[in-house]
Amino acid sequence: MGNTDFECSHRVAVPPPRSFLLSIKSSLKETFFPDDPFRQFKDQPLARKLILGLQYFMPILEWAPRYTFEYFKADVVAGITIASLAVPQGISYANLASLPPIIGLYSSFVPPLIYAMLGSSRDLAIGTVAVPSLLISSMLGEVVNPHQNTKLYVQLVVTATFFAGVFQASLGFLRLGFIVDFLSHATIVGFMGGAATVVCLQQLKGILGLVHFTHGTDLVSVMKSILGQTHKWRWESGVLGCCFLFFLILTRYFSKRRPTFFWINAMAPLISVILGSILVYFSHAEKHGVEVIGHLKKGLNPPSLSELAFGSQYLSTAIKTGLITGLIALAEGIAVGRSFAMFKNYHIDGNKEMIAFGMMNIAGSCTSCYLTSGPFSRTAVNFNAGCKTAVSNIVMATAVMITLLFLTPLFHYTPLVVLSSIIISAMLGLIDYEAAIHLWKVDKFDFVICIGSYFGVVFGSVEIGLVIAIVISLLRVLLFVARPRTCVLGNIPNSINYRSVDQYPIAQSVPGILILQIEAPIYFANSNYLRERILRWINEEEDKLKSSLEIGLQYVVLDMSAVCSIDTSGISMLEEVKKILDRKGLKLVLANPGSEVMKKLDRSKFIEAIGDEWIYLTVAEAVGACNFMLHSCKTNPKTDDSEEADNNV
């Protein structure tokens, strides 16, 4: 061929062959065990393996032996702090889920104990969460009225919790944790913001002291319901609510300004509850339109195994609710756990966390609890209070236990409007408009996802918002694959580097050679597009050269550096492009195909078709070889290829 000048020792290598089973095994491992959990088991005696295995599933066995009194002191302080938040929040969120308030307290007792044994986070504080609570009430409330048929409703809720737990645990066991990754950051920002808006709107019922309220969660029906009964607004309730809301927002603002006073923020809900209760007790406001919690049963969680309604006609709704709320609770809990683990520089295993979450919800569903996760607010307080290990959860559970055993009568006069204020103030922190602005600045597409999920939740329903966000996110991925970018490369002056002329305006094109970079795997979804696009680049280049007096186009170099993968449709596309170029009298040259691509080009005999002397390690070498042919041989490639082209017809 004459291009011996460039036959340097660096040829593009076809990677060493691997057996089929071996490559299947390695790709399965990368898919399901990217964190390589078996590494520590290697080369260990059997007894040690057993201990390691137990420790793997129950992290408490790992850290308990190293537990010190110093840690304990810190954990007790943190545990009591979060307990003071857990009691009012538990009651509030149970209210949000249309459940009897006592179930919110039950849910802060058993699940934290289970998590303390199985969870790998040191900072996560377990409790009920706002968005899934709202979802439960809107999804199950559609089939059963929670106020008229409370018993059946509670049965459905614990059943849904059971399925949520089973789903979470099986995701973990099946190593399918990456499903959670498909809820992107932008989705979560929009979704949480929307859900928080909806929750705040729902609380207007409590603040305004309304008795009848719409079952819809969307903005339109809530506003209709509120504005339609202005005559029923209770000013006593409204004034009380606004005062407490103001107090709570003030303490939050104050704590944010001075992080050492975090406890003011943490204690504020409990203080509000105490103040509100005292106020109602002495003013008898419950007789003037201020609703109160009323009687709370004393005693620990009753078992609820027999309540699981597997035979109910609404089982499918319960399962659906369980799956959706379970997934959202997981996403929130894992994201929160990971964020705080990053601060303290330790590692959280997503799949292990899923098993822990699942187990705690299965156990919860048997002990009259509903869905729990790791709420951001409580975890942040736990972290600020200086927790060291999951023992703070045990302390919190103990405090809740004492409340359940002895203190429930104290909540008799707690006004519901205070609970509404607590929820609103917690929700305002979830509307992260700054994150949305950041998304707009950095990535418009992410912003669209975020806004789509926000408006979906606010104007449609929580599920619609979620579906919108996931569909847009997936469309983006598919669009990326279906419409990959291609760009023309040019030589950066005084170097052997070739870069996109769009990014580096100084890059210079090489006469007679068109260098194209393909920036995506070549798959069935884009092979037709890429063929069209490559031919369009070539046509445009030829048009441009026709008008000038420069040397005509003779070589097309495809830079394959960014083509990580190719399938059979992609290979057919390359074959077609080669045929078309042959007919035009142009020569196709490949630069730097990766191992996966080389393997498949080799197997499909495309390397033979193109000639392996036309595949180069770098764009520079490819251009060098083309230039050498262009200038020294002066043979028109048309002559030696036209024959081949004819054979192909």
Added chain:
Amino acid sequence: MGNTDFECSHRVAVPPPRSFLLSIKSSLKETFFPDDPFRQFKDQPLARKLILGLQYFMPILEWAPRYTFEYFKADVVAGITIASLAVPQGISYANLASLPPIIGLYSSFVPPLIYAMLGSSRDLAIGTVAVPSLLISSMLGEVVNPHQNTKLYVQLVVTATFFAGVFQASLGFLRLGFIVDFLSHATIVGFMGGAATVVCLQQLKGILGLVHFTHGTDLVSVMKSILGQTHKWRWESGVLGCCFLFFLILTRYFSKRRPTFFWINAMAPLISVILGSILVYFSHAEKHGVEVIGHLKKGLNPPSLSELAFGSQYLSTAIKTGLITGLIALAEGIAVGRSFAMFKNYHIDGNKEMIAFGMMNIAGSCTSCYLTSGPFSRTAVNFNAGCKTAVSNIVMATAVMITLLFLTPLFHYTPLVVLSSIIISAMLGLIDYEAAIHLWKVDKFDFVICIGSYFGVVFGSVEIGLVIAIVISLLRVLLFVARPRTCVLGNIPNSINYRSVDQYPIAQSVPGILILQIEAPIYFANSNYLRERILRWINEEEDKLKSSLEIGLQYVVLDMSAVCSIDTSGISMLEEVKKILDRKGLKLVLANPGSEVMKKLDRSKFIEAIGDEWIYLTVAEAVGACNFMLHSCKTNPKTDDSEEADNNV
């Protein structure tokens, strides 16, 4: 920083800013107009623009003025040849779709005329196609019995055809042609093979002369139906069928060996029909269990606009059938058209073809036709017969018209078993086992898609097969994005190139520096995985270095050449990795981020965070700078970064 040696003039450029509208416009253009159809309209006077626009939508206006008598001679020969195939195939496929045979003939008259005006392919021969025919009978046959309620069934079929046409045309007008691209080559191979198998199985009814037969299309119910009524098999019918099948397969084999005798294969069906009819006429075999077509109405297509059953209770089924069959017919027609266009080196515009297909089916649905497309067999015969333009379709339509007007009585004695033989022999060519073997050799995943769709069709239904194939194909794309490959790069000796050590076993690692390449866009779906994987690479490298006496790990270079895009989740991931590396006392260095990535890193201030002196144009420059720091300064990066790390907590 001291690395002035490497501050060469080549910095990684942030691409010049573009306005938001401009970038939206350009990405919309790439998505919907990748073929740039407006290019020819630029800088033309209005009159010329009008003419070009008309020519764009009616390609016949473009080529008719250049039409010569030479072309006409060739087209007449080709047209008569395909007509001889069209008549028996039309009747057979109508039979397959459970329609009166005459509708098959109608469908070879009007649609080819429309296509000749609007279509851009010179080789496509229009006619009914096997797989959609089968689909129509299995989908609509489920709601209406075609034999007991023929009138309603035919109404539903034309309605479905109407919706198929509307769907196809709107895909074209909306420039959504790329939806067809999601049916990959592997999907089509498996799907067509499965459908051909199913169609062959259905023909056993005709061959064995059975009267009652299952409505299911899957292997199990067909075999049950056949083996359950062995006592009803008619040997006369069976013998006749096998003889003709043998004759047809023989002629096909013969034509394949000698391409110049293609016409033997093309004429064989017509010869079979004539021979079969004569045989029945003289032997009165219709009285001995050999079913015949019977009376065919003389005359051209009656209008069927009033038959469109928009008010029917089965409208939704008709719409669903129309969409699915329309999409499959499109995929087949466009793929066939493209393949033959490639042979003759001209271009087919997918979106324009869709409009042509849609128009011809809308027109067909108003003139008693059912769904038509460009069947492979007929088009191949057309091509081999030397057609020059779409005039061959007009000739075929004229021949069919003459048949409809004068020759239909001749088909009275045509035995159905001959039609079954014609279908089976056509179908056998669609089972492309060689392509499946090729897929297995080149790409195991494509093979799984192919086999999945084959077994889905054969054991489930045509729709199940299609859904399986599309779901696996999409999963593959998502898996590619969710689990991108990362690999360690090493220096290729005697060069400044860095390549994967897996692909190039000679590549050598650089002491103290870990070079990683990420081979996919960094998206929400993979950012968690990538963080884990990068940290695992670093841990493994550190473990390896601990046991040796080499210099410890100090720099991690991320080669971003193949990272074509990044979203906000990806940027957060990079920020987290940087924080973790800072804490470990390692330095993160980026090499060659693309324009899209640089833009977003810049907007999100990550470039400031990492320091733009730590972003290099090539891996070689990055390694050079790191080496310079390692050897000349001898400062431990731990000292100058630990402060920063503390600030981050």
